[in-house]
Amino acid sequence: MPNPPALPEPPLERDPVIEVYKADIDRTLLRENLRRTPTERVQRLQEAVRTVRALQQARRVDR
Amino acid sequence: MPDPEVTDFGGVLALMARSGVECILIGGLAGAVHGSAHVTYDIDFCYRRTPENLERLASILAPHQPYLRGAPPGLPFEWSAATLQRGLNFTLSTTLGDIDLLGEVVGGGIYEEILPHTEVFLLFGSELRCVSLPMLIRMKRASGRAKDLDMLAGLEALLEERQARGDG
Numbered sequence: 097m098p099n100p101p102a103l104p105e106p107p108l109e110r111d112p113v114i115e116v117y118k119a120d121i122d123r124t125l126l127r128e129n130l131r132r133t134p135t136e137r138v139q140r141l142q143e144a145v146r147t148v149r150a151l152q153q154a155r156r157v158d159r
Numbered sequence: 160m161p162d163p164e165v166t167d168f169g170g171v172l173a174l175m176a177r178s179g180v181e182c183i184l185i186g187g188l189a190g191a192v193h194g195s196a197h198v199t200y201d202i203d204f205c206y207r208r209t210p211e212n213l214e215r216l217a218s219i220l221a222p223h224q225p226y227l228r229g230a231p232p233g234l235p236f237e238w239s240a241a242t243l244q245r246g247l248n249f250t251l252s253t254t255l256g257d258i259d260l261l262g263e264v265v266g267g268g269i270y271e272e273i274l275p276h277t278e279v280f281l282l283f284g285s286e287l288r289c290v291s292l293p294m295l296i297r298m299k300r301a302s303g304r305a306k307d308l309d310m311l312a313g314l315e316a317l318l319e320e321r322q323a324r325g326d327g
Binding site for chain 2: 137
């Protein structure tokens with residue numbers, strides 16, 4: 097699949113609100129993901145989504 | 160009406176990649192392809208609105224029973240190239256899961272405008288075009304949704320991590 101001529105990406109200006117949110121980002125997760133292939137990243141996301149759905153459907157059984 | 164519990168990311172990506180449909184992966188799953196740790200539940204594509212591409216898109220999704228997500232059952236919704244031509248952005252439920260098809264994207268524009276800001280990835284054995292990380296950040300910023308702030312911070316941190324590795 098040929099790539100079209102890439103346009104230069106202008107630098108992003110820092111947004112002070114986003115900077116506040118950025119302080120809470122766990123960068124170890126990002127670094128782990130960067131070591132994976134794109135397919136492995138999607139597969140891990142798929143597993144996470146399945147887990148979230150299963151937890152959302154869980155019901156209490158102790159009463 | 161299709162209502163799978165979990166969107167089959169690999170199935171949808173492989174279907175789109177192998178079909179020859181001219182589309183660009185955008186949104187949260189594009190972020191995941193780049194390395195984002197944010198959890199997303201649906202798949203967003205920006206598609207090219209040429210007659211040939213609308214026909215191809217309608218054809219490859221038809222077996223997966225596309226229906227308007229959240230709409231009451233029984234509406235006279237016909238999935239076809241003509242329907243795609245009459246509309247622009249579609250949020251669909253299918254037997255493969257939730258798929259959003261966008262003819263135009265806030266902060267990015269139409270397919271031809273986003274195309275120079277894309278990268279081709281090998282995903283599940285096929286090549287698929289994905290929006291670049293800087294353009295994805297611009298789209299998310301332009302959408303201005305409070306719910307995207309956390310994801311946006313993650314994407315910008317990811318871009319910094321890539322740049323630190325010399326891969327920005």
